[in-house]
Amino acid sequence: MGSSSCEGAVVIDGKAIANSIHQEIAQEVSYLWNNYGRVPGLAVVIVGDRKDSQTYVRMKRKACTEVGMKSISVDLPGDASEETILDHVMELNADPEVHGILVQLPLPKHVNEERILNAISIEKDVDGFHPLNIGKLCMKGREPLFVPCTPKGCIELLLRMEIPIKGKRAVVVGRSNIVGLPVAMLLNKYDATVSIVHSSTTDCKSLVKEADIVIAAAGQAEMVKGDWIKPGAAVIDVGTNYVKDPTKKSGQRLVGDVDFTEAKKVAGWITPVPGGVGPMTIAMLLKNTLEGAKRAFSQPEDSNA
Ligand SMILES: Nc1nc(=O)c2c([nH]1)NC[C@@H]1CN(c3ccc(C(=O)N[C@@H](CCC(=O)O)C(=O)O)cc3)C=[N+]21
Numbered sequence: 001m002g003s004s005s006c007e008g009a010v011v012i013d014g015k016a017i018a019n020s021i022h023q024e025i026a027q028e029v030s031y032l033w034n035n036y037g038r039v040p041g042l043a044v045v046i047v048g049d050r051k052d053s054q055t056y057v058r059m060k061r062k063a064c065t066e067v068g069m070k071s072i073s074v075d076l077p078g079d080a081s082e083e084t085i086l087d088h089v090m091e092l093n094a095d096p097e098v099h100g101i102l103v104q105l106p107l108p109k110h111v112n113e114e115r116i117l118n119a120i121s122i123e124k125d126v127d128g129f130h131p132l133n134i135g136k137l138c139m140k141g142r143e144p145l146f147v148p149c150t151p152k153g154c155i156e157l158l159l160r161m162e163i164p165i166k167g168k169r170a171v172v173v174g175r176s177n178i179v180g181l182p183v184a185m186l187l188n189k190y191d192a193t194v195s196i197v198h199s200s201t202t203d204c205k206s207l208v209k210e211a212d213i214v215i216a217a218a219g220q221a222e223m224v225k226g227d228w229i230k231p232g233a234a235v236i237d238v239g240t241n242y243v244k245d246p247t248k249k250s251g252q253r254l255v256g257d258v259d260f261t262e263a264k265k266v267a268g269w270i271t272p273v274p275g276g277v278g279p280m281t282i283a284m285l286l287k288n289t290l291e292g293a294k295r296a297f298s299q300p301e302d303s304n305a
């Protein structure tokens with residue numbers, strides 16, 4: 001399960017792996033209900049009506065209820081003030097039925113994103129975006145309360161496919177706070193030798209070509225070509241780029257940061273887009289919420305009779 005191969009690389013079936021994780025989580029949720037009489041709760045906050053954000057948020061809320069968790073929805077208009085958003089975050093921080101808080105990004109331009117993210121209680125920061133969680137992710141001998149979902153999903157795919165990480169060369173393409181940077185730090189924790197390449201790197205291609213593990217997270221449609229890939233490498237494609245496609249009813253098509261058709265011929269393993277990292281991001285969000293709830297339930301002072 002979790003892969004298929006006809007020519008070239010093993011195609012990693014992120015959707016199937018995410019589904020089996022959902023089943024594992026659903027079992028743990030029912031165990032918690034039977035033993036504590038409580039369920040994990042995930043609050044998803046969305047500000048404004050960006051179509052892509054609405055799609056992602058709908059998927060997150062649906063996955064949450066499907067595994068038996070409580071989904072708390074906060075939908076605010078695009079012109080909501082920073083203070084209004086902060087008030088909602090504070091209320092969720094204080095709510096004992098909420099174990100995870102996710103504020104969907106990007107926020108509207110008039111809102112200071114950093115201020116909102118810093119306000120989320122680190123015990124409920126299931127996105128793992130709080131600077132304290134990111135800081136601990138970077139430090140030797142320290143563990144963050146939550147690891148960011150997409151990076152955690154990338155590692156989970158490598159682990160479940162039994163792709164070795166320790167001692168291997170990993171190259172991360174991109175250095176965003178939400179994917180590139182934390183996934184590099186996480187690979188480092190798993191004892192890979194990690195390089196980060198970015199827009200100012202000269203000759204990305206030759207660096208990527210040395211990698212046993214490539215994490216493509218640059219947000220550039222199909223920028224990683226087949227001849228960038230070392231034969232047999234594991235290629236994890238985080239990109240979610242919508243490109244124009246007049247042959248599609250919607251007029252667009254979702255592609256990754258990797259030229260899949262070319263790279264598949266050379267790689268040992270590769271994730272597709274869609275159906276690769278995307279579903280794993282949601283599975284890890286549920287896993288983080290479950291972990292947050294388990295921590296809360298095991299604290300004597302946390303009562304919610
Ligand atoms: N606070 C916050 N946390 C996030 O984790 C966060 C965010 N903001 N803002 C936007 C990005 C993007 N993101 C995705 C989640 C699932 C898929 C996913 O499941 N994609 C499907 C395809 C979906 C489609 O067809 O459009 C797939 O790859 O198979 C993609 C992207 C989470 N993000």
Ligand SMILES: [Mg+2]
Pocket residue numbers: 237238239240272273274275276277278279
């Ligand atoms: Mg994806």
